[in-house]
Amino acid sequence: MPAQKHRPLGVLRALCGFVGLSVVAGLLVTVMVTPLMAVTGVTASNAIGIFDSLPEFIEIGDQPQKNEIFAINGVNADGTYSYERIAQVYDQNREEVTAEEVSPFLRDATIAGEDRRFYDHGGVDLQGVLRAAVGNATGTSQSGASTLSMQLVKNIAIQAALQQPTAEARKAGIDAAQAGTPDRKIREMKLAIGLEKRYTKEQILLAYLNIAGFGGNNYGVEAAAQRYYGVSALDVTLAQAASLIAIVQEPGARGLDDPANHAANLERRDVILRNMFVEKMITREQLDEALAVPVDPTTVVLAPYANGCIAAHPYARFFCDYVTTLVPELETLGSSPAERAEAWKIGGFTVYTTLDLRLQTAAQDAVAARAPAAEARFALGASAVSVQPGTGRILAMAQNTGFDNTAVGGGPGTTSVNYNTDRPNGGSRGFQIGxxxxxxxxxxxxxxxxxxxxxxxxxxxxxxxxxxxxxxxxxxxxxxxxxxxxxxxxxxxxxxxxxxxxxxxxxxxxxxxxxxxxxxxxxxxxxxxxxxxxxxxxxxxxxxxxxxxxxxxxxxxxxxxxxxxxNVIAPLTMAAAYAGIANHGTYCAPVAIDRMTDSAGQSVAGQAQRCSAAIDPEVAATTVHALANAMKRYAVNPKDGVPIFGKTGTTDDFDQTWLMSSTTAVTTAVWFGNVSGKFAVTRYPGGINNRHLIAKPINAAANALYPGAAFDAPAPKLISGTGATLPDLVGGTVDNARSILGGFGLGYTDGGQADSMLPAGVVAVTTPGAGAVLSRGQAVTVVTSNGALRLVPDVTSVDPSAAAATLAAAGFTSVARTCVAVGDNAPGGLGLVVSSNPAAGAAVRASDEVRLAVGATRC
Incomplete structure (x- = not known):
């Protein structure tokens, strides 16, 4: 393909454009302002003065680009994290490219189709102006003689309008940028001349290719090439390059998103191809080959849009949405929420998040297995979120539904509501915490x-x-x-x-x-x-x-x-709170963004970590000790040797169930319950045990990826506390018991009488018993003896009459005899008491019958 040559005469003409502004102004007045002069009486000299007073400085600036969001997917050999892209979020589908990343076909097609004298003028094409003058004077042309530089000025103005905060302001800005008025055209020309003074031709051409609209939400040649052909701007064919440039004049009529536009695009494409041949940019063979390529569904293969969290990694869409809600809080993006939102809209940021896809996969699979989104019996919801103690980094965020934030919604089993987060961050109203x-x-x-x-x-x-x-x-x-x-x-x-x-x-x-x-x-x-x-x-x-x-x-x-x-609280909030307990009492607010880079590849800080001492470390350690004891009763413990603590929660109606579990390295909150309504989860297969079945594989995965350490020892003073140790009151008088309990600040509750061997009226038993540590004000139940119990004496191997006398002397009033056969093998046992019932040593009421078994050869 012949190389594009810059003609010396063109350079000279460009220089003339720079130094002869008054001459240019005169021509502009002739071409653009004559109709205005006829109506208003403005003189040519005044018009030239107006032209000279217009600003001539404009910057190409940065154009809106994609923001890319990444999550951890492993660890490199050097110990650093490896990442995987989970989403790209953009206001405009655009990816700026360098000159080396653009096919020469695209550059040549742009010049051939939009500005064939691009290298010959200084921003305003004098030949085009004269041609427009003749056409406008005779009424045979509406040409405004726009050069690439002028089109770039217009596109910059349109992009500035698109960044306005309201729909009304955006429309007004776009209308002004495209208005067919002489003053807008004159201003555009003046700024184009300024561009040519400030930037090289190659910079202007590249900027145009990066800013131009290519139909739909596609801006810049890279996004257009990817959308319409699935290739980069560097790899487009000649026919594809010409079809892309055919769009820019009328994106709505020639954009390739709609097959109805294909015929119009083909017609303009072929004009551009023939212009390229005339300008000796391509050979006859290349021309014929490109003209033979149709513009239809066989050559235009639309790649699906990958914009937004709805198109994110299927396991990370809710987390992606949560990240986007944090933009107003990212101080590195600007001094106010509005500035930060504007910076994000301009885009070009690469966001490295805290999400670990390895743990996220385990969490999402566990939630989906126990809480199918298609459950029809009730509005079943479930979520799991894991936080790192000491940093607040969110390692996993899963829930049982699909993510869909479109206006029409995704139908049953989908929602845009994040069950893990607060309502301002895309979440729900929270759930009763139990x-x-x-x-x-x-x-x-x-x-x-x-x-x-x-x-x-x-x-x-x-x-x-x-x-x-x-x-x-x-x-x-x-x-x-x-x-x-x-x-x-x-x-x-x-x-x-x-x-x-x-x-x-x-x-x-x-x-x-x-x-x-x-x-x-x-x-x-x-x-x-x-x-x-x-x-x-x-x-x-x-x-x-x-x-x-x-x-x-x-x-x-x-x-x-x-x-x-x-209280009604979000799972992420509870996970962060329990992580603070695990972190020796120091709370760290949840963090989702570790770091970022901007469009220039420069490092930008992520979310600032906000940690503060919340509770005394000894209190935290003793709390963990109690909750580790509680964990012994739960099915959630993977029992892999990593110390773990936790707490369950269930509402009175069993409509919400929770499970908190934590090591020193990862804290996980699991919620399983009703999104709305009061269906008792005990009626659902697995019941409240589902929370354990969700949490257990998450904990196992977390322990493998982030092994926890031993817990701090509890404070001995917080094991015993400041309560009173109850002395042994048994055998003492009631008055003595009242006096002692009152001295310890404990209450006295009369527990009535109970059968006891102790003398009637003395203390027989207390609840709690001796040695218990009781809080001040705690009541002790005191039961007194009725003196009704007696010990059965040993009366075996004696004559029944003597045995009865012994029992009577012990206070027993009812004695009976029964025969027991001992045969001939028990000499000396015949006629004597062999056993008693109750047996010797038993404590029974005096009125209870004691039955004596008397030995005989046969009964």
Whole structure:
């Protein structure tokens, strides 16, 4: 193919264009302004003055490009992560290319089709202007004599208009850029001359190829080549190059997205090909070969758009959508949310996220296996999200539905709602958290100096809400609507009907509501809420954008029922909170973006890590100790040697179930329940055990990829706490028991009488028993002896009459005899007592019958 030559005469003419602006202005007035002069009386000299006053400076600038989002898919030999692209997100389908990445066919076709004297002018084609003058004067032409430089100016203006914040502003800008008015044309010419002064011809040509619209949402030759032919701009054929350039004058009529445009595109393509031959850019053989290629579905093979999270990696679409919602928060993109959104819209960013596709695959497969999206019996939802303690990095984010954010929706089994995140980040209103919220009462308990071995009342019962301390302001004082003081009775029950007193350690493992209510009665409920807030907990549906963090905090309920989990929270929030406990009490806000690069390949910071001390490390370690004990009861533990802790949560109606599990390296929250409605998951195959069946393979995969370490040792003082150790009261008087319990700050409950060998009226038994550590105010049930029990004496091998006398002397009032055959092998046993029932040493009532077995040869 002949090379394009720059003619010396063309360079001279270009120089004339630079120095002869007054001459150019005169021609412009003649060609473009004469009609205006006739109407308004503007003189030619005034028009030249207007031309001279117009700005001549314009920058090519950066054009909107794709943003690419990557996730981790492995580890390189040097220990660094390897990545896989999971999505590309763009406002305009564009990928800027360098001159070396553009086929010479495309460059030549552009010149042949749009500006054959491109190398001969200085931004304004004087021959074209004269031709336009004749045509306009005779009414035979509407030509505006636009050069490539002028078209570039217009495209820059259109792109600037497209970046406006409102539809009205965008339309107004585009209309102004395309207006068929003399003043717009004059301005365009002046700016084109300025472009030619500032940039080389090759820079202008490349900029045009990168900015031009090619139909639909395709901008720039690279995106167009990929969309219409599935090849790069460097690899297009001659016929393909000419077809692409045929689009730019009338993208709506010649764009290749619509087969109805193919005939118009063919007609213009062939004109361009013949121009290329005339300009000696191609040979006769190349021309004939290209003209023989049809423009139809056999040659135009549309590649599917890959824009947006709906076209992302099928396992990462919800995470992709979550990442895009974070743009207004990325401080490195600008000083305000509006600037950051604008920078993202311009694009060209490569985003390296925290998502680990290896763990994500395990999570998505586990969720899908236990919670099919097509479930018809109820609105079944399930999700799993994993966070790294110490960094807040989100390693996995899965849910049971498909992602679809189109206007028409994807039908059953799809949604655009991310079950793992807050509503402002594409999430739902959250889900009632159940007993997983008890951990914050436990932390408050330990923080207040209490211990895990302290015993509390575990019974379900009715308590007065006014009995709970709550230092948070009520709504009348500017607090949240759910804050105290509260009043009225609150009846509650234990989910499995548990009764009696329990240690806090055991109550945590069994998740006994009654015990946690007893703990709450000794704590400030507002402090429990402050602890939760310090660990990042907040309602998922907080969309009012309150002005102060105090109001945000008050939106989290501190009402007594919050103790057992009535707040509505997103799984990601809970995962980050439990990760803070695993991280020695230091909370780190969730992070999804590690780092980025901009369109120039320069490194750009990702999300800033925000970590803060939330609870005392000793309290955190002791909390982990209690939750590790609870984990012994759960089926979620992969039992691979990695220490793990966790907590379950279930609502009263069994419509929401949760499971939190964590090592020192990965924390995972699993939710399984109703998206809407109140269907009890206990009626669903697998029941509440589904949460364990989802979490177990995720934990196994996490432990293989991110092995956890040993937990910190619990603080001994927080094991025993500050409660009173109950002494042995058995055998003492009731008055003595009352006095001792009162001295320890413990309550006395009369448990009535019980059968006992002890003298009537003395203490026979206490609940809890001696040695138990009891919280101040805890009641001890004292049972006194009725003195009714007697020990049966040993009366074997004696005469029955003597045995009866012995029993009578011991207080037994009913003695009976029975025969037992001992045969001839028991000399000396004949006629004597062989055994008694009850046996010797048994403690029985004095009125109970004692039956003596007397030996005989036969009965």
């Amino acid at each position: 007993s997983t919220y008890k951990v914050f009462t436990l932390i408050n308990w330990l923080q207040s100096g209490h211990g895990l071995n302290e015993v509390v009342d575990g019974n379900g019962r009715t308590v007065q809400q006014a009995a709970f301390a709550n230092s948070c302001p009520n709504s009348a004082n500017g607090g949240g609507v759910e804050d105290g003081p509260f009043g009225g009775p609150w009846p509650f029950k234990n989910s499995s009907g548990e009764r009696g007193s329990r240690t806090v350690m055991d109550a945590t493992a069994a998740s006994i509501n009654g015990a946690y209510v007893s703990m709450g009665l000794q704590l400030d409920q507002c402090e429990t809420k402050r602890i939760a807030t310090a660990l990042g907990v907040h309602p998922a549906n907080d969309v009012d954008d309150p002005a102060t963090t105090d109001i945000v905090e008050n939106r989290l309920g501190s009402n007594p029922s919050a103790i057992i989990g009535t």
